Amino acid sequence: MKCYKCNSQLDNNSDYCLKCGADVSVYRIVVKASNTYYNQGLEKAKVRDLTGAVESLRTSLSINKDNIKARNLLGLVYFEMGEVVMALSEWVVSKNLKPDRNVAEVYIKKVQDNPNKLELMNQAIKRFNISLRYAKEGAVDMAVIQLKKVVTMNPKLVKAGLLLGLLLWKDGQTDRARKCFQRVLKTDRNNTLALRYLSELDGSLMKEDGDTEAVFKKKKKVQQPSVTGHDVIIPPNSYKEPSNGIFTVLSILLGVVLGAALVWFLILPSKISSLNYDNKQIVLDYSEQLAANSVDVANLKSQIESLTKERDNLSKQLAGYTGENGESNMYSLLIDAADAYVSYDFAQALILLQKIDVALLPTQTAKNVYNTMSDACSGGADRFYAQGTKAYLERDYISAASYFEAALIYDETNDEAAYYLGLCTQENDDAQAAIAYYEEFLTKFPQTAFAADVNARIAALRATLPQETTAAETQQNENESETQAETTDGGEPQGEPQTDGNTQE
Amino acid sequence: MIDFDEEIKKFQPSQEVDEAEDAIYGNNTIDVTDIIDKIITKTVESK
Structure with a gap:
């Protein structure tokens, strides 16, 4: 407790203020x-x-x-x-x-x-004042209309409820008046005017205890009031503020789940079906392309086969012209054979003629030439042997060699022809080649009667061969030195032409 | 019985928000303490 004068704290055990001394x-x-x-x-x-x-x-x-x-x-x-x-x-x-x-x-x-609510309550008070003025002026109906609005705007305005009930009571609407008074008693339980009006309304004065019971009884009775045509039923405001946010969260989750379910069952199937349709169309397009490509491939394969056949045919035709059995080759062989025949190389001509297929010669002239040469070269080994012997005796060793070679073509076992061919070789070629031929002769005909003679000839040729080699090299060196000396002097080389080694003997 | 006119006369208009300033200034702030203080003061002055 504080002093009423100096506002200082008072002592509980003192009747005076310790600061200002006032009597407290x-x-x-x-x-x-x-x-x-x-x-x-x-x-x-x-x-x-x-x-x-x-x-x-x-x-x-x-x-x-x-x-x-x-x-x-x-x-x-x-x-x-x-x-x-x-x-x-x-x-x-x-x-x-x-x-x-x-x-x-x-x-x-x-x-x-909360300015909105304040304004609402202010409007209610203003309307109440207006309705009070109406009531005092005698315009009960107008007052009642305004008061009904006031009660709607602010149900807890006690004065409005009392005045409305009073006016309704005056108008003879006792039930509605009772409702008004009871609504006032809900706000202000022991409101004197409301209790009095109710008691008057019921037509009797009640005691203190009985008042309460009567009020409760009346309350029980009016729990099921009768509804008349004049009653205005005001629906109660059922809006309630949520106590917490759990219901909001649950509502949101439920909405999300429902939305997801709607999407899953309504939207997704149609989307899937449209995608499937598109995919099927794509598959169809690719199938058509594949079929077209297959047809093209088949056509191309058939073309390849026909072209391959045509190529083979053309290759065959070409081979017929250019191959070993082709016309051009036959012509070439025929010409070569004719050339050998003209050169008296009957062996070579015979060999070439044997390679020619007369059926492949395209023209009759070529066939006639072939036949002519073939006839000339025919006769077998004996004929060529006789001609060779004749040419040998005439010292035409070259032609004789040709004849003997031709004879050997007909008869490889003719050792006489081989022997005389060796003699021609000895006459035509140098000793080295003759020795090689004789050795080959001995290899082919080891049991021939001419073996001794051939061996003797080989020995004789070999005997002459080293001397001939040394002398040939010395002569060649002398010629080279003379050539170098003349060159340094500026003159022309004057060496004698070199002959074979046989001259040195 | 209730005389409605008399009862209606008992009802006084409520103050509106516009009249709040006047209501605040017109609030009676004199209490028994002030009275006693005045009595004591007068008594002391009279003595």
């Missing part, structure tokens, strides 16, 4: 009395006896204006009764008396933070 004994009693009335008002407010709470709290404040709790509670009670301005007035005064740590500031802020 009576002040203590006053404060206690104020608190007592505040407690009464609090108890009444708890049981919604708003009228009684207002009286107690006003008494408390009239005793001690600094009773902040009583003033704040009074403001709350006024606000509950619909008297917004009176409530704000008490809270503002309370805040001015105690600026710090005052719950009145919270109440004021809540009202200011």
Whole structure:
């Protein structure tokens, strides 16, 4: 407790202020009395006896204006009764008396933070004032219309409910009037006017205890009121603020699940079917392309086969012309044979003629030439042997060699022809070649009668061969030195032409 | 019985928000403490 003069903290054991010395004994009693009335008002407010709470709290404040709790509670009670301005007035005064740590500031802020509701309550008060004026002027119907709106806008405005009930009662609408009074008693349980009007409405005065029972009984009776044509049924506002966000989250999740299910069962199948259709179309297109390509491949294969056959035929034809058995080759062989025949190389001609297929010669002239040469070269080995012998005796060793070679072609076992061919070789070629031929002769004909003679000839040729070689090399060296000397002198070489080694003997 | 006219006369208009300023300034702030203080003061002055 603080001093009412200097606002200093008082000592509980002293009747005087320790700071300013003021007599606070009576002040203590006053404060206690104020608190007592505040407690009464609090108890009444708890049981919604708003009228009684207002009286107690006003008494408390009239005793001690600094009773902040009583003033704040009074403001709350006024606000509950619909008297917004009176409530704000008490809270503002309370805040001015105690600026710090005052719950009145919270109440004021809540009202200011909800301007829509404040405006609604203000409009309700204005309409109530208008309807009161109508009622005082005698325009009951107008007043009733306005009051109905007021009750809708602010159901807790006690004065409006009482006035409406009174006017309805005056108009003879006792049931609706009773409803109005009962609605007032819901807000202000022990509202004197409402209780009185109800008792008058029922037509009898009730005691204190009986009043309560009668009120309860009447309440039980009116729980099933009769509805007349004049009744205006106001649907209760069933909107409730959600207690927490769990229901919101669950609702959202449920919506998501339903949306997903709708998509899965309605949208997805159509999408899948359209995709399948597109894929099928693509597959069909590729199949058509594949079929077309297959046809092209088949056509190309047949073309390849026909071209291959044609190529083979042409190759054959070409081979017929250019191959070993071709016409051009036959012509070539024929010409070569003719050339050998003209050169008296009958062996070579015979060999070439044997390679020619007369059936492949294209022209008759070629065939005639072939036949002529063939006839000339025919006769077998004996004929060529005889001609060779004749040419040998005439010392025409070259022709004789040809004849003997031709004879050997006909008869490879004719050792006489081979022997005389060796003699011709010895006469035509050098000793080295003759020795080689004789050795080959001995290899082919080891049992021949001419073997001894051939061996003797080989020995004789070999005997002459080294001397001939040394002399030939010496002569060649002398010629080279003379040539070099003449060259340094600027003259022309004058060496004698070199002959074979036989001249050295 | 209830006299409606008399009952209606008992109803007073409520203050609107526009009248809040006047209501705040007109709030009676005199209490018993002030009265006692005045009584004591007068008593002391009279002595």
